Amino acid sequence: MKTRLFALFLALLLTLACVACSAPASQAPAKEQEPAAPAEENQEAPVVENDNEFAEHVTFTMNTTSDPPAENDALWQYYTDKFNFSVDWIPLQYAERFDKLRIWIATDDLPDVVWIGLNDVIYSEYVTWMNSGMFAEVPSLDAYPNIRAMYDQESMLGDELCTFDGKLMSLHAMRDSAPYDFMLNMGIGYRADWAEKLNMRKEGDVYTWDEFMDLLQAFIDQDPGGNGAGNTYGLCTRMGYFPDILGIWQTNPTPWTFEEPGYIEMDGQYVWYPSTDSYIEGLKTVKGLYDRGIIWPDNVIDSSETLYRELYVAGQVGAMAQNLTLSWVSQVRDDMLEVDPTLDREKIYAIAKVSNPGTEDEFYQHAVASYWSCVAFSLKATDTQKDRFLATQDWNLSQEGVNLGLYGLEGTDFTVNEDGSINLLWKQDETGTYLDPYTFREYYTRLSVYDNAANFTNASKNPQDVEDVRSAMDWSLANIGDKVKVLDYVQTYTTTPNKDKLGTFTAQTKAKVIDLLANSTGDAIESEWRTWVAEMMPQVQPVLDDLNAYEYIPSDPKEMMEWVRNDGLSQYR
Amino acid sequence: MRASSSRRALSGGAVLNAQPKRSIWRQIWIKRWCYLIILPGMAYFILFKYVPMYGIQLAFKDFNIAKGITASPWVGWSNFELLFRDREFFLALKNTLIISYMQLLLFFPFPIVLSILINEVKPMRYKRSVQTILTFPHFLSWVIVAGIMMNILANNGAVNNLLATMGVEKYNFLTDKGLFRYILVFTLSWKEAGWSCILYIAAITGIDPSLYEAATIDGANRWHKILHITWPGILPVVLITLILRVGSMMDAGFDQVMNLYNNTVLDVADILDTYIYRITFQRMPNYGFSTAVGLFKGLTNCILLLSVNAVCKKINGTSII
Structure with missing residues (x-):
């Protein structure tokens, strides 16, 4: 009897194990993840009465690479009560956003509402998916006037990009960043306090390429941070942005592509950018820095996405290149001051304006698309789910929604002064920094608009940081604004x-760039690169042949945007 | 007592022989508890190993995600033609074979030697402590091991900091193509040798102690006992693990390589599994092509397994099939 019971138990156990292991990923509840920091205990969600149109409670699944709002976040509760919905979050690591999406599509396992980190890595697939009917059509935007108005901005391209056969297939999160449209402030933050110590800081933090590299060399040699011999590094960045973000735009063709080296128009024809002389010049420049020891040696092997930042915060690196957004700058400065409160906020991560190595009067700036990411609906999403999601996003774009996203509830979290400015009622710490009581705003309110510029009027932000970032962007706009191009929508939003x-x-x-930086010796990098390009060309050429068969190959951004607005894309989809 | 048992056995045997042949269902019913235990395992293999073989046809199709597997058009051998023209594939194949052979030559004997050495340790408490300490790293994931290696060997890692303290120039161990494969073997040995020992120690434990006693009486020393008693005693187990290892020669350790490699050593580190992962999930996915690579790998493993099995059977009579 014992044997039989044991056998039965074992069989049940193994069966359960099999069933457990085969549970689809999308069923993994968000609650299993580490929750975001809870709101303060005394924060209670205000009671909201649902509008009649939201009488039916709706739940949908949705992927996110950010921390989902905590279940007990008072603002999130207010928001979900107002619209009578809930979200089963599917948390992802940022680095796996494409892998997981591909797997979901291949296994027909998409969330109801799908966030897509749309960029050049995935454009062709996006076009294929939308063309193939893998996603559901977005309902007419007539019922959502704020979203409609967002897409109707004249300076931007929006729904033209995501309309296939007359059907709107996704919602792009438009960048609301005037007057800095198409300009993403990529650049280098550095230890101005170290530069002052060495008497090498330049006025306004404006440096020529050679001046700045000499400064970094001095950081390494003279060790103003007192780290000890061999323990101070010059320049580091996130692997994904390496090496172009170091200021060497030759390794990323700023005009006409986005983020990664691809195909660019030259003399009316598309060419593969890595095969150009310009790219090789950039590569040799990076190699020179790597061999001099200015670039943090582990940058070529760091896949952690965080280690470079930790090194900078720990005071081991003289400069760090990244997106110079307000939130990034503030966070770096906050973290450094937490380690050492005696440091000077303005000087620990000052924004350097460093010219390009090839042209001393030009400065690195990244061109961006008119949007950041998009949201689409899976085929299994119901009309009610779609409507509820769109209703929330439409409200997010209203002034009431914007204020809720930025500050919270009027009367409780802020009041509006007579001149229209915001009087924030949040608690402040001893340094005067406002303490955000909510976990809510980080994600959900930014799905339809990426309001980077709006941060400059955000009352909760540190005034010093706002001033520093805004002045850096104004400086960029004044000096290089006319040189910043826009994405080549013809190349990226079409299919061949x-x-x-x-x-x-x-x-x-x-991969090859990084391999040669670490392993190539001296001047051999040019010949090795050319050899590799020659080996790759048989694979690359068919793509170039396809692209060069297009009747319209853009050479002027304004003309191209007009071409897209006039439905030019449809002929190549 | 003994005579009585023998009679029962004989009588039982006669009765069995006289019985008509039972149907297969009847036999299954009689041994139903055994089959019940087997059932989940069989279900696992059917569901997760055999049913997915339906997807093998992708290797011969131009897979269109909207059309699905069945409706996608057949393209014959074109995915394999693409495969055999791909420089990266041959590089990955070469690396897989080299890394697997290095593991076979340098890692495979390690737990065997280790288990024999542990067996020779007499104080039981010390012996168990050593075994536990050696087994522990097996329970660390490769992500953790890779993190440890980064902390030890990176430019600002422990070794380089020690070198810097001694006035020696720092060295980028993790970007050195010549070192990388040895780092793989070293980490594999550190992590898995203790765990692999368990099988061999179990085999050694099963050797009749009277053989050692007789050898001691005959004047054999420790070396003689290892050579003439322990080694022949565990040889069948060694051969079976050898057959299984060779049968998975095309699996050079995805988790390990994936976590330890980087772009600077891709030329010597990219194995078939990491190659398949990259072309499927980190580039523009071509599922037909990826399946062709997977099928090639699986078939090669199968051929290797059958070949080594046949050789072992011929030489020693030990085989798994």
């Missing part, structure tokens, strides 16, 4: 058999 299958060879290019 070979482009769809082979892409831009970005991963291979990046």
Whole structure:
């Protein structure tokens, strides 16, 4: 009897194990993840009465690479009560956003509402998916006037990009960043306090390429941070932005592509950018820095996405290149001051304006698309789910929604002064920094608009940081604004058999760059690069042939945007 | 007592022989508890190993995600033609074989030697402590091991900091193509040798102690006992693990390589599994092509397994099939 019971128990156990292991990923509840910091205990959600149109409670699944709002966040509760909905979050690591999406599509397991980190890595696939009917059409935007108005901005491209056969297939999160449209402030933050110590700081933090590299060399040699011999590094960045963000735009063709090296128009024809002389010049520049020891040596092997930042915060690196957004700058400064409160906030991560190595009067700036990411609906999403999601996003774009997203509830979290300015009622710490009582605003309110510029009027932000970042962006706009181009929507939002299958060879290019930086010796990098390019060309050429068969190859951004507005894309989809 | 048992056995045997042949269902019913235990395992293999084989046809199709597997058009051998023209594939194949052979030559004998050495340790408490300490790293994931290696060997890692303290120039161990494969073997040995020992120690434990006693009486020393008693005693187990290892030669350790490699050592580190992962999930996915690579790998493993099995059977009579 014992044996039989044991056998039965064992069989049940193994069966349960099999069933447990085969549970689809989308069923993994968000609650299993580490929750975001809870709101203060005394914070209670105000009671909201639902409008009649939201009488039916709606739940949908949705992926996110950010921390989902905590279940007990008072503002999130207010928001979900107002619209009578809830979200089963599917948390993702940022680095796996494409992998997981591909798996979900391949296994027909998409969330109801799908956030897509749309950029050049995935454009061709996006076009294929939308063309193939893998996603559901977005309902007419007539019922959502704020979203409609957002897409109707004249300076931007919006729904033209995501309309296939007359059907709107996704919602792009438009960048609301006037007057800095199409300009993402990429650049280098550095230890101005160290530079002052060495008497090498320049007025306004404006440096020529050579001046700045000499400064970094001095950081390494003279060790103003007192780290000890061999323990101070010059320049570091996140692997994904390496090496172009170091200021060497030759390794990323700023005009006409986005984020990664791809195909660019030259003399009316598309060419593969890594095969150009300009790219090789950039590569040699990076190699020179790497060999001099200015670039943090582990940058070529760091895949952690965080280690470079930790090194900078720990005071071991003289400069760090990144997106110079307000939130990034503030966070770095906050973290450094937490380690050492005696440091000077303005000087620990000052924004350097460093000219390009090839042209001393030009400065690195990244061109961006008119949007950041998009949201689409899976085929299994119901009309009610779609409507509820769109209703929330439409409200997010209203002034009431914007204020809720930025500050919270009027009367409780802020009041509006007579001149329209905001009087924030949040608690402040001993340094005067406002303490955000909510976990809510980080994600959900930014799904339809990426309001980077709005941060400059955000009363909760540190005034010093706002001033520093805004002045850096104003300086960029004044000096190089006319040189910042926009994304080549023709190349990226169209489909050809070979482009769809082979892409831009970005991963291979990046891998080879990093390999040669670490392993090539001296001047051999140029010949080794050319050899590799020659080996790659048989694979690349079919894509170029496809692209060059287009009747319209853009050479002027304004003309191209007009072409897209006039439905030019449809002929190549 | 003994005579009585023998009679029962004989009588039982006669009765069994006289019985008509039972149907297969009847036999299953009689041994139903055994089959019940087997059932989940069989279900696992059917669901997760055999049913997915339906997808093998992707290797011969131009897979269109909207059309699905069945409706996608057949393309014959074109995915394999693409495969055999791909420089990265041959590089990955070469690396897989080299890394697997290095593991076979340098890692495979390690737990065998280790288990024999542990067996020779007499104080039981010390012996168990050593075994536990050696087994522990097996329970660390490769992500953790990779993190430890980064902390030890990176430019600002422990070794380089020690070198800097001694006035020696720092060295980028993790970007050195010549070192990388040895780092793989070293980490594998550190992590898995203790765990692999368990099988061999169990085999050694099963050797009749009277053989050692007789050898001691005959004047054999420790070396003689290892050579003439322990080694022949565990040889069948060694051969079976060898067959299984060779049968998975094309699996050079995805988790390990994936976590330890980086772009600077891709030329010597990219194995078939990491290659499949990259072309499927980190680039523009071509599922037909990825399946062709996977099928090639699986078939090669199968051929290797059958070959080594046949050789072992011929030489020693030990085999798994």
